[in-house]
Amino acid sequence: MTGRADLRLGISDVAPVVSCGSFSARAVVGEHLPITATVFREGHDAVAANVVWTAPGGDDSTGPFVRMAKLPPEPDRWIATVVPDREGRWSFCVEAWSDPLATWRHAVEVKVEAGQGAEDLANDLEEGARLLDRVAADAGDDFRDRVAAAAAALRDTSQELTVRIAPALAAGLQRYLHEHPVRELVTRSPRYEVWVDRREALYGSWYEFFPRSEGPVVGGKPTHGTFANAQDRLPAVAEMGFDVVYLPPIHPIGTVNRKGPNSKEFPGGNPHEIGPDDVGSPWAIGSAEGGHDAVHPQLGTMDDFTAFVTRTRELGMEVALDFALQAAPDHPWVEAHPEWFTTKPDGTIAYAENPPKKYQDIYPINFDNDPEGIYAECLRVIRVWIDAGVKIFRVDNPHTKPLNFWHWLIWEVKRTDPDVLFLAEAFTRPAMMHQLARIGFTQSYTYFTWRTERGELEEYGRELATNCHYMRPNFFVNTPDILHESLQFGGPPMFKIRAVLASMMSPTWGVYSGFELFEHVAVKPGSEEYLDSEKYRLRPRDWAAAEASGRSLAPYLRRLNEIRRAHPALQQLRTLHFHAVDNPNLICFSKTDPGSQDAVLVVVNLSSHNTQIGTTSLDLPVLGLDWHERFGVTDELSGASYDWGQFNYLELDPYREPAHVFAVTLPRQAHFPPPVT
Template sequence: MTGRADLRLGISDVAPVVSCGSFSARAVVGEHLPITATVFREGHDAVAANVVWTAPGEDDAKSPFVRMAKLPPEPDRWIAGVVPDREGRWTFRIEAWSDPLETWKHAVEVKVEAGQGAEELANDLEEGARLLDRVAADADPDWRDRVTAAAAALRDEAQELTVRIAPALAAGLQKYLREHPVRELVTRSQEYEIWVDRREALYGSWYEFFPRSEGPVVGGKPTHGTFATAADRLPAIADMGFDIVYLPPIHPIGTVNRKGPNSSQFPGGNPHEIGPDDVGSPWAIGSAEGGHDAVHPQLGTMADFRAFVARTRELGMEIALDFALQAAPDHPWVEAHPEWFTTKPDGTIAYAENPPKKYQDIYPVNFDNDPEGFYAECLRVVRVWIEAGVKIFRVDNPHTKPLNFWHWLIWEVKKTDPDVLFLAEAFTRPAMMHQLARIGFTQSYTYFTWRTERDELEDYGRELATNSHYMRPNFFVNTPDILHESLQFGGPPMFKIRAVLAAMMSPTWGVYSGFELFEHVAVKPGSEEYLDSEKYSLRPRDWEAAEASGRSLAPYLRRLNGIRRAHPALQQLRTLRFHSVDNPNLLCFSKTDPGSQDAVIVVVNLSSHNAQIGTTSLDLPTLGLDWHERFGVTDEITGAHYDWGQFNYLELDPYREPAHVFAVSLPRPVQFPPPVA
C-alpha cells in the first residue's frame, strides 16, 4: 500500500506543488500566492481548513492563522492567499479539521427555520454554550466578556429562543469565531516548499545588444566597440524603460575554425586564416587570451566591465550575462582538460552539429567523463561573474546539458547568493522546457515567437498562467537567432503588434536591438536568420538619426514599458484571462492586481495589413465586477476615454494604432482570495 492511511480527514490536490513536492514551487516577494486544496470528510458535520505558512528560518509557532475559504464552484475546494515578504525557502502545509462551531450554527439555523422551539433545541443550546466556553478560555481580553455573555445567553431559559441565540449568531462575534475557531480532529498534510525570489524573477523588461557593435564607424567601416563605447548606449536603453541589459558572451573568441560573416565557413578559405573583418561568434568561447572567466581584450578589461556594470546600475538597470557551456577549439580547457570533451575514434574532438548544420568553431562539453571536476569549474566561473556584479545569467541551450547538473549548480549558487536568477534559453520540446523550470530555472524563453493566431496565443497564455507556480515566461519578440516570418513580411504595424502582445501578456519580455529599427531582412527565403547577422559581424546602427526621422519604434517601446511600470496588474502572470471577441483577428485579454483596484484590458488587432472591427463579450467577474456594471476605461496609448460594459464595439486600424491598452476604473479592489460562496 502507498499513501497516508493515518489521515483522519481528507486532504488532496494541494497546490501549488511541483512534481508531488519533489521540487519547490515558485513565487516572488510581494506576490499574491493562492494556496488551494480539496478538503472533505465523512458525514454531514462541517469541515474547515487553514494554511500553516512559515517564513525562512522560522518555526510553525510564529506562523499566523490563515483560514481557507470555499472556492466555487467545487464544493470541497478551498483557497487561501498568502504574500511572502522576503526571499528564501518558505514552507506550507494544509490543516483540515472538524468545525464544531459551524456544524452547530448550521444545525440551529435550520431547526429554528423549521419551527422547532427551545425545548427541542435544549441540547443544541447547551452544546453551543460549551463551545463558546472553550473559545472564551483562550480569547483576547477585549472579546472574552462578549463570548462569555453569548454563552450565558444560550443558557438563559428565561428568555425567548431568538433572544438566547442572537448574541452567538451576531455578525461581529461570528467573524471573531472564524478567526479563532474550535478545531477538532486536526489532520495535517505533508509540508511543501515555495522558493521566493526577488521581484525581477517575475517582472522585467529586457534589452539585448552586442557591445562590440557600439564602436565608431571610421572611413565607412565599423570598428570594434568596447565597454566604454557601449556604455554610451545605456542611457538610451534606460530611457526606453528597460530594466535588464542582456549581453551575449563577452569572453575571448576562438581563432580556430572561426566563422565569418553570415556564418561563412573558414574565413578566407583556410581554417587558420582570419580576415580583418572576421570577428567570429561570441558563442565560440575561448582562445589563448582566456576562457569563460576572462574578458575579450577588444572589449576591455575586467575593470572596464565592472565600470560598465556600475554605469548600468546608476541608470536603474542591471546586467544579465550569457552563460554558454561550450568551447572553441583553442579554449584553454581543451589542452588542460581534454577529458571534458568527446573524442572520436580517429582521435579528434567532436565539434557541435545539428544536422545538417555544422559548428566547426564550437566543441560541446562532455559532462560525464569528469563530472566532479567540470561541475566545480562551472561553479567557480559563475562565482567569478557574481563577484563582478552579475546577478542574472541567461543560459545558452540548457536543454543540451544534463538536468541533474543544472539542479546542482542553481541551488549551489542560491545557497550563497539567493538573489541570482537564471534564464533558460531552451527552445526545445515541452517536456524538457518544463522540467528545466521545475528543477530551478527562474525564467524560460518560450514559444511566443511562433504563436501568431488568436487560438494559439490564447491556448499558450492559459498554459503559462496555469503553470505559473513554477514556470515564468520571458517573451522575446526577436533574438539574434529568430527573425520570425511575421516580422519579415508584416511591415511596421506587426512590430507594434508583437511588442504589445509580449509586453502586456507576459510580466517579463525582451527585445533584441534592431527591433526598434524594424530590421526584417532574412539571410535567405524561409530562414529565420538575419542577413548580415550580428552573431558573426559588427553591426553599428545610427540610433539618433532613426529616431530623429521618425523611423524608430523607440518611443512606442518607451510608452509600453511606462504603462507596465504604472500598472501592477501588468506585472502579474497568474491573473491573465482571455475574453471573447466575435472576430478571430482580434485578441482580448485582461490582468488584475489582487487586493487593489488596478486592472488592464488589452485588445490587439492581429492583422498588420487590414483594419478589424468586433464586439467584446467580457467576463466581468474576473475583473471583480457584476455582469450588469458599467465602468470607465482609458486607452493608455492614445489617451481616449470610453464607457464600457460587458459588450463593447471597437475598431482597430493597424496603420493608425493596432491595439488598445485600457486602464480600467474599478469601483472596488479585486478580492483575493475570492469570498466564501
C-alpha cells in the first residue's frame, strides 16, 4: 500500500483550536494572534512550516504565506503571528515541508568547518546549484540574476571553495531564500476557523445602572425615572471613561407575585396589595403592558429608548441591554403559550428557585416544550432590539438554557449582524462557563469577584490568559447581586484595590453604580445581597454632593480608564504575566503589546488595612529586556518616576495609594516573547 503524500510529515498540537475544531477560535480586529504547531520528520533533514491564513470569503486552498519560526525551548514547536484586519470567519491551516535549502546549507557549513575541500564537496556544490536553479526559475526581476549568479559561482571550479559558496550564503540572498523557499513533501493540517469580532469584544469598560432610579426626588421621596432622566446621567458616565452603558431589563414588570423591598413577598401574591413604591424586579419580565419586545411605560416609549441609544453614541459609548429569557406570571407568553413553561402535578406553573431563595415572580422557560416556537420568538425579540440600535446583549443566566439553543441563536444573529456581542452572566460550574464560551458567547462573567488572595488571583489570571482563544473575561467588581465581603469590610482602600485589579488584569471590566460611592452594607451578615437592593426598589443617589465632598471614587475610576486607553498593553489578555515578589500580600504583573512596543507593570497591595513592603524579582525577558538591564518606570497614578531593574523595593500604604501602575520606558527596541495559546 502506498502512503498519501499529504501525510508525509508530522503535524500535531495545532493552536488555537477549540474542541478539536468543532467550534471557532476567537480574535478581534487588529489583534496579534499566535498560531503554533508541533512539526517534525524522520531523519536529520531540515523541516520548516508556514501558515496559510485565509480571509472571510477567500479561497481555502490558498492564502498569504506566513512563515513560522522555531519556538524555544521545545525543539519541534513552531509559531507565526497573524493580524486579522476585518470581522468575520477567517480560517487557517499549517503546512509542514522538507526544507532542502536549509539542509544543504547546514551540510556545507559543517563540512567546511571540518576542513573538507572542494573535491569532497563536489556533489554538495552541484546540489546547491540545482536548488538555486529552481529558485531562479520563479524569482522576480530584482533577484533572478543574483540567484543565478550564486548558482554559477557554485559551479565555477576555477575559484577557491570559499569564493564559490560565498554568494549563496550571503545574508541578503539568504533572507530572500527564507521568504521564497524550495518546499518539498508539503503536508497540510486540517483547516481551522477563527471568528474575528470587532475590537470591543476584547476591550472595554462597562458601567451598569438602573434608569428607573434616575428620577427626581420630590419632597424627600424618589420618583420613577425615565429614559429622559437617564440621559442626564450619561455625561458623567462618559466622563469616567466608560465605553458601555449596561441596562438591566427595561420591559414591563409583572404584578403577580411582585417582590417588594429587600425581596419581601406580598402575602398571596395579590396585586392589589402592591403599593406605588413597590416597583418590582426588572427581571420579572412581562405584564398586561407587554413582554420582551416592549418598554416599561414608566420609562417611556420605544422612541424614548432609541433617543437614549443615540445620546449614548454621541458621547462615545454604546448600550448593552439585558436579555433575560424568563417571564413573570402575567407575561403575555404565559396565556398565549402555556406549553412554554413547566407545569407541576398540581397544575400550577413552576417558578424559579435557587434554594433557599424563591422567585415566585419569575417563571423559567422550558425549552424542551415547543423548541421551534420558542427559538423563533427569541430570535424575533432580539432582532427588535438590534433594530433599535443595540449591538451588545448581557445574557442573564444562560447556563439554565440549552447549549444548542445558544449556539443556534448566536450564530443566527451573527449571520446577519456580525458586530453583535453577547456577554454570558453564568456564575456556575467551570465546565458550563467554558462551554458557553466555546459555542459562541463573546465574553463571560468570571470568578474574579471571589478571587482575593494572591495565589488564587495568579492561578485564575493564568487560566484565563491560556484560554483567551475562546473565552474572554469581563471583570465586574460588583453587581446588583454580588457585594463581596471584601468590599463589605475592606473600607475605601479595598474599592481602589479591586478596581485596579479588575481594570489592569482584564481588558474588559465593569462597575455597577454605587461602587463609586463605596456602597458596602449587606442585607444581613453572611449575605452578598445589598441592603435595600436596587433590584426591588428605586435607589436615587446624590452624585454631585458625593463628588463635591470628596466621597466619590469617580475621579479614580476616570484615571484608571484613561490609563487603559493610553496603553495598548492593557487592552490585551494573552500577554498577562505574573512576576515574583517576596510578600504574599503584594501582587505584581505585567502586560505588553508587541505592535506598539508598549509595556505596563502593575503592583498592588492586597491588604486594605496595612502598609505592605516587599522586593520584586522581575522576569525581565518578558519585558523584552536582558536580566542585567536597567529601565525607567513612571507611575501613572502618582506621576513619580524611578530607575528599576530586576530587584526593586516597594512600600504601599493602602490609605495613601494601594497600587503602582508603571508605564515602562524601554531602553531599546524590545523583542517581547510571543504570547502562546
